[in-house]
Amino acid sequence: MIDINTTINTCYETTNSLRVVANYSHIIPVVLSLILGTFVFIKAKFNLFSKVFLAFIIVFSLWLIGDAIIWTSNNYHLIYAIWSSLVYIEVVFYILGFYFATVFVKKSDISISWKIVLFVLTLPALFITITQQSVTGFNYPVCEAFNNNFLDQYKLIIEGIILIIILIYILIPFFKRLPWNQKKDDLMVLGSTFLFLSVFGITEYLASITGYYEMNLYSLFLLPIFLVAIIYSVFELDIFNFHILGTHYLVVGLIVLMGGQLFFVTSTANRLLTILTIILLVGLSIILFRNLKRESDQRVHIEKLNIQLESLLKQRESLVHLVTHKIKGSFTRSKYIFAGLLDGTFGETNPAIQKVAKMGLESEDAGIHTVDLVLDVANMQKGVVKYEMKVIDFKEIIFKTFAEKKIQAEERGLQMESKIHDSKDDIYSVLGDVFWLREAINNLIDNAIKYTKEGKITINLEDGNGKIKFSIKDTGIGITDEDKKSLFTEGGRGKDSVKINVDSTGYGLYSVKLIIEAHKGKVWAESEGPGKGSAFYVELDAVV
Template structure:
């Protein structure tokens, strides 16, 4: 079939040749890296092959056809060598980079040998046969052609192997792996289409119209390496759709049979181009926005990882510092206590008063160190629990006894109401829950100036299962409603708490919440407002196994 005296094979060849010339120009003009230049070179040799093949389709005799076949094979011979050169630049393998220059010299030396043999002998192109009722094909193959075809296939397969191997090595390089996936997708299309040209040489009557597939594969890779992010399949799809529709419109314009039909086809082509350009620009804008978000997300992820490392280092430092401080503070408290008791002889009231202040400060530092160690254990995930059957009622009573004397000194009474009766033993970590009870009672005593602290123990049925509930009510500074939600957060302290006790860190209730929740329970606080006291509750399930 002929259109304007050009066969369909000729149209396929010249379309591919012109497309590859444009692609090569874009690579040379827009490209800034060596891979851009090498893809431009590769596109140029493909354009040479297709341009010469177009001349073959126009040849009127075997000799002219054979001449143009030899020119076409200049491009065909260079294709696997320039492709492997491009791949060496593309993968950026450090080991191969040291040998790259030698490899390239050897490659092009072999290519020059085949080019020389192609242009000066008939070992690659010999006879031509009129095929498909339209062109002279280089068939049957000359004596050296099978060896060249084997080398062509070997170099191409090796190039794909290098890319695949690097893909498996760079498992953490998401950008490179994304590029490689599209690399295989695009070049598989191009090479499948191009390889069909060799079938007719060996007597398989496959028409070489599949050359058009080369445009798709090569254009995708070209666009990809120019865009750095390789490309987005949605952009390429929009471009290919526009290209196909525009090509169809151009074809209709060329074969127009009348002026009226030509005008209609011009308008159709113009509308197609306008809509296509708008579609491409819209998709590109959306993709670029997504790419910017991905870059931002990646940067935030890296920053988050750095923060996690710093947080881990901080927790480690706090843990080490806390353990180092605990021992000398214990010694200080011990000797001060012994001195005040007269173990080293009688002391006057002034000295005893001074030692009392030292002891108070040491106690405050011990509490601070304990809080820091609790925080360190929570954040590093090193809290270990020893769940054994224990008497929660006895634990509560002992904690109350511990605070009876300090409360009495402040003029406070601690009342204990046991609504649970004889509470059966159940599983809990006795040391951790003692710390929890100490935190709650200590806060109640600390923030109450007068009145009483009421501790109540009872059994509730939450979710149909028995739970032990401990509540601690004080008559202290109270809590604003807006502050209740943040009470159990790390370093959270209300304004009233900071005024009443500037030494606190806001870690105690954070620790309480973590321990209670790890027991499968819950903790909360209630208050009618500032200056009206507060009540803290905890519930833990009474499990026996």
């Protein structure tokens, strides 16, 4: 008669040396996976992708827990019961893996009919499992069950089809003209999913036909690759549309890994030190999480303000275009009336009416120019202005604009002087758009004429140190230190500028700034103070 106390437990004897490894390779991934899945599910506000991801994590965690029990339990009946359900669970998490990959690729849910197909694919494995046919026997000497051959073959077919489909998902972007960043995202997420599922399936198959189940145990150490890829997707690719969680997850993961050391240490002193380290880490984590919470709240507040600002900018943009187009239409109609009075369209007019019509026509032209200026600035801000960049002689642009504006200046009793050497050998080549650079120079010269009551305006052009610098100096009203702060800003103008120039809008110098910066140059102003004139400078890169 055999004494039960001396009976050898083969489940213990055959797995005793591997139980520490089994615990470490199963329990820690389960904890980290469930934490990640739960965080994602909550923080992503229960969206579709987070639901699929959590379902995949839960089912896979169930498989890990069941497999861990098989490796570490001494109870034959418990091992037999759990062994009989693992194949079905494996089929389910492979199908969920396919669902996960499909939702990632489509960026939307699959149809009801496809969901029914996926569910039907699990039914054969479910039926065989609940009818207790998934395991046909148990080998007590080695503590292993005999799987149902049909169920094993069915599982391999399902896994093979799913892996082929995921591989197709990976390859499709390379046949499309997609940006590399998008291809990289697909390759990272789908590639890691394919790698994990294929390695897992292959080792499962080899373990079942060779009886060397340790192979499957060690393959689980590839699980971190999959987790790292998912973490990257969550926190870097932002596929779940939230932030900050990365630090939380890393800290929690570190605590779990520290707790995993308890499986290895054997002495009481080492256990106490590990527990103390975990306690300190938890305390520091609480402090860190509180700081992150404040940072997260501030970021959410800033994002809300940005959304409100964007909305206001769009409203302002619509208002600007509506008003300017309406005003421009009115100016244009009035312009034709004044022009008609001058050219005799409405019959002969006396000199007094001719004089008033000419003044009206000039005023309408100025109004239309102002409207165009506001529209140009709005388009520059949106980035819709296209600059036709080519190598040009900056001097020619300045000379043509100078000649046009000289007549206007002399009518106001001002002197216009150019210190630029007018020689064919002197070429000031820059890379720029002729139209817009001319517009900028025109605004600067026009600005000098309007704010100079008497004296002269001098322009110059210098070449040196790889730069070409244009300057325009006047003997006008000058600029106060306070007014310097608002120069070159949208709507920015001097405190008393309207008293001198009633048409001042503050958009002229701002448009100059936008144009010059689009040409990778810079513009600035200098003045010694009120009544001492001012100087404006434009600096562009020279083209050799």
